[in-house]
Amino acid sequence: MSIETGYQPKRVDALNWHARAAIGELLSIHSSDPAAAPAMRVVVLTRRNLEDQWLPLIMAIRASNAMVTWSSSVLSGLADLAERFGQWLTFADSTSPASRFATLNNEDLMHELYVAGHLNTRGDGKGSIAERIDGGAPFWSDEFADLAAELAVRVAIDERFALRLIDEIDQHPLAAVAIGHADFPLAFSQAALPGLLESGRWWSGVHVEAIENAMLHVLTASPAAALDLLGDSAVLAALAGAKTLDPTIARDFVRAGLYDAIEADRARLIDGWGVLENLTVLADGEFDDGFHRGLAQGVADSMFGYVATLAYGIGAGIDNDAIRIHIDSGDSLGVLGDRDAVANLFGTVMRGADARVTMGVVLGAYTDRVINDLGATIVDRTGVESIARLGLLLRDGLNDEQAELTLAAAAETARRQRIGDLIGFGAGSWMSASGVGVVTRTVVSQAVSSAMDLGSKGAPDDIVDMSFGSTTYRGIQLSVLRYVHDHPDAHADLAVDRVSPEQWAEVGRRLDAIASKPDGAIGEGLIHDLDNLIANSIPALDSLWKQFAGNGDMTRLKENGRRTKS
Amino acid sequence: MPGHQAIELRLRAQRLHQLASRIEASLVMSLERHAGTNTWRGRRPLLCVNLLRHNQAQLHAEVDGLRWQAYLFDQRAARLDLAAALQPGRAS
Numbered sequence: 001m002s003i004e005t006g007y008q009p010k011r012v013d014a015l016n017w018h019a020r021a022a023i024g025e026l027l028s029i030h031s032s033d034p035a036a037a038p039a040m041r042v043v044v045l046t047r048r049n050l051e052d053q054w055l056p057l058i059m060a061i062r063a064s065n066a067m068v069t070w071s072s073s074v075l076s077g078l079a080d081l082a083e084r085f086g087q088w089l090t091f092a093d094s095t096s097p098a099s100r101f102a103t104l105n106n107e108d109l110m111h112e113l114y115v116a117g118h119l120n121t122r123g124d125g126k127g128s129i130a131e132r133i134d135g136g137a138p139f140w141s142d143e144f145a146d147l148a149a150e151l152a153v154r155v156a157i158d159e160r161f162a163l164r165l166i167d168e169i170d171q172h173p174l175a176a177v178a179i180g181h182a183d184f185p186l187a188f189s190q191a192a193l194p195g196l197l198e199s200g201r202w203w204s205g206v207h208v209e210a211i212e213n214a215m216l217h218v219l220t221a222s223p224a225a226a227l228d229l230l231g232d233s234a235v236l237a238a239l240a241g242a243k244t245l246d247p248t249i250a251r252d253f254v255r256a257g258l259y260d261a262i263e264a265d266r267a268r269l270i271d272g273w274g275v276l277e278n279l280t281v282l283a284d285g286e287f288d289d290g291f292h293r294g295l296a297q298g299v300a301d302s303m304f305g306y307v308a309t310l311a312y313g314i315g316a317g318i319d320n321d322a323i324r325i326h327i328d329s330g331d332s333l334g335v336l337g338d339r340d341a342v343a344n345l346f347g348t349v350m351r352g353a354d355a356r357v358t359m360g361v362v363l364g365a366y367t368d369r370v371i372n373d374l375g376a377t378i379v380d381r382t383g384v385e386s387i388a389r390l391g392l393l394l395r396d397g398l399n400d401e402q403a404e405l406t407l408a409a410a411a412e413t414a415r416r417q418r419i420g421d422l423i424g425f426g427a428g429s430w431m432s433a434s435g436v437g438v439v440t441r442t443v444v445s446q447a448v449s450s451a452m453d454l455g456s457k458g459a460p461d462d463i464v465d466m467s468f469g470s471t472t473y474r475g476i477q478l479s480v481l482r483y484v485h486d487h488p489d490a491h492a493d494l495a496v497d498r499v500s501p502e503q504w505a506e507v508g509r510r511l512d513a514i515a516s517k518p519d520g521a522i523g524e525g526l527i528h529d530l531d532n533l534i535a536n537s538i539p540a541l542d543s544l545w546k547q548f549a550g551n552g553d554m555t556r557l558k559e560n561g562r563r564t565k566s
Numbered sequence: 567m568p569g570h571q572a573i574e575l576r577l578r579a580q581r582l583h584q585l586a587s588r589i590e591a592s593l594v595m596s597l598e599r600h601a602g603t604n605t606w607r608g609r610r611p612l613l614c615v616n617l618l619r620h621n622q623a624q625l626h627a628e629v630d631g632l633r634w635q636a637y638l639f640d641q642r643a644a645r646l647d648l649a650a651a652l653q654p655g656r657a658s
Contacts, residue, residue, distance in 0.1 A: 006606070006607050006608065007605065007606040007607070007608075007611075008604065008605055008606070011600070011604065011605035011606075012605060012606060014600060014605075015600045015601055015605055015606070018593065018597055018600045019597065019600075021593055022592070022593040022594040022597050025592050025593050025594070026592065026594060029585070029588060029589065029592070031581065031582075031585050033578055033581060033582065033585075035578065035582060035632075035635045035639075036581075036582060036585055036632060036635075038628060038631065039585065039586075039589065039625075039628035039629070039631065039632050042621070042624045042625055042628045043589065043625070043628075045621065045624070046594055046621040046622075046624070046625060049617055049618070049621055050594070050597075050618075053613070053614050053617055054614050054618075057610055057611070057614060061606070220609055421627075486634075486638070488638075501642060501645045501646070501649070502649075504642075505642055
């Protein structure tokens with residue numbers, strides 16, 4: 001699949017006006033009512049997304065033809081010409097009409113490739129090939145696109161030439177760099193990538209640039225192909241241990257394979273779990289400092305899709321049980337690993353601060369999702385304890401209190417965002433890969449800020465326990481109370497119909513205050529006061545909470561008990 | 567005569583309704599009409615439009631939430647009025 005790229009200058013001008021008007025209008029929307037706080041957060045989030053994502057792209061287009069930095073730069077002249085006449089600009093046809101390379105036989109073309117690669121790898125300090133092209137360097141700005149285009153044609157029509165190039169890709173990484181500058185078949189990028197990754201030449205700039213170009217091609221053209229590659233344990237190990245790979249590209253690649261591919265084809269879910277199983281084995285090896293940052297972040301992003309099945313698989317037992325994976329509550333698909341190994345997997349993923357916070361966001365979103373899904377059956381069905389089990393699994397993967405604090409703050413911030421709809425694959429089909437990233441990034445910035453605030457304050461008094469277990473336990477409690485408060489139709493089923501309207505009003509007021517003032521919720525003891533109100537004055541609610549809070553995993557969570565490793 | 571708390575709840579409900587209507591009618595809810603494939607095409611424009619649709623879905627959900635919260639406020643106000651009316655001799 002190739003994506004045609006282009007724009008209509010006059011329509012982009014109009015879009016610029018409409019986007020700015022929308023931003024201005026969103027800026028003018030205000031409400032100081034605590035009950036409107038969630039809506040106002042989404043209003044602000046939407047405005048920021050327009051400011052951060054839309055405007056820079058629109059500005060870049062209006063300033064030049066720079067909408068697609070990854071497309072062929074030889075089209076700049078064409079773009080200028082078209083813009084002058086207000087025509088539709090398209091970047092899809094990037095083949096030059098003729099070049100001197102078209103007249104060469106395969107041997108001579110390989111020689112040209114060798115010479116060009118040799119020139120680049122001499123280490124003359126002139127930067128990457130992309131920089132040379134942008135900088136107008138001789139050969140790179142006027143001939144490399146022709147060489148790339150000829151290689152693409154030759155690969156597409158001559159299977160023997162393609163196989164030879166793939167076989168020798170380690171010696172000719174420039175051929176893979178060319179992928180970013182011409183219309184190569186996807187199969188070539190797929191076939192070239194393992195050899196490039198497994199060569200381990202992370203010190204070679206052209207090598208890394210080749211890998212990044214091939215990865216970009218695969219992830220934009222076919223998430224399914226990205227998943228196929230991640231399913232190769234050697235490729236996965238190379239990615240996990242990559243030294244200099246662009247973290248954004250690695251993250252997008254992993255997310256394309258682990259999330260987008262499954263969303264497009266649920267039959268591939270088994271392959272996604274296979275990748276996680278391989279990562280579990282890898283984490284048991286030489287990754288004490290964590291996986292490559294981009295891979296870790298891509299795995300964390302993708303957990304929105306996998307977390308419900310994972311939590312279901314953790315099971316009731318906590319002592320070194322194998323974590324079995326069941327798809328759609330059906331038969332067991334297989335074993336992801338024993339509990340220690342899976343905790344170690346997520347611990348390795350969460351060595352990176354960004355991935356750690358994203359995992360916190362996943363936990364917070366899962367909390368919201370579970371409680372809203374359970375609804376009035378919250379007492380009768382197991383479910384709430386799965387949040388506790390997941391929280392304990394993640395916590396056990398971490399090895400320092402600061403990391404636990406960040407994880408807890410991210411989970412709590414995300415829980416308040418009420419983003420349970422992000423959990424799953426099918427349910428989140430409206431959410432693009434970038435959507436996960438943007439939501440996560442927004443929550444991350446708030447969560448990290450909260451975590452830093454909490455960390456700098458320390459424990460204000462003995463009323464407030466800010467540990468991971470206590471924070472997660474409190475979060476579950478508040479979500480349950482919020483659900484019960486907001487669903488009067490469920491009060492009879494939950495045996496809280498004798499709670500008076502005044503008491504509900506008071507509980508609602510305090511929940512609103514906690515939601516709108518999270519810092520005060522801790523520092524000023526608002527949660528503590530709510531606990532006391534329920535325990536002392538509303539026995540029906542107190543009884544409801546005790547029914548499921550007495551579960552072993554919930555108790556362990558509340559007491560922040562860390563299991564001893566066997 | 568309604569009590570102060572009931573009046574305040576109804577006022578809050580009214581403002582939440584107004585906020586919901588304002589968000590629903592805002593320009594951002596129809597911005598995608600100007601950002602179709604006849605305006606721009608490619609991976610980054612596609613990501614922008616997908617992100618916008620995600621935000622629009624969130625805003626629609628929040629609009630529903632605001633109206634539900636306003637309904638709850640009105641219900642609570644009605645219950646407070648009823649409770650006040652059932653207490654003979656109590657001045658509002």
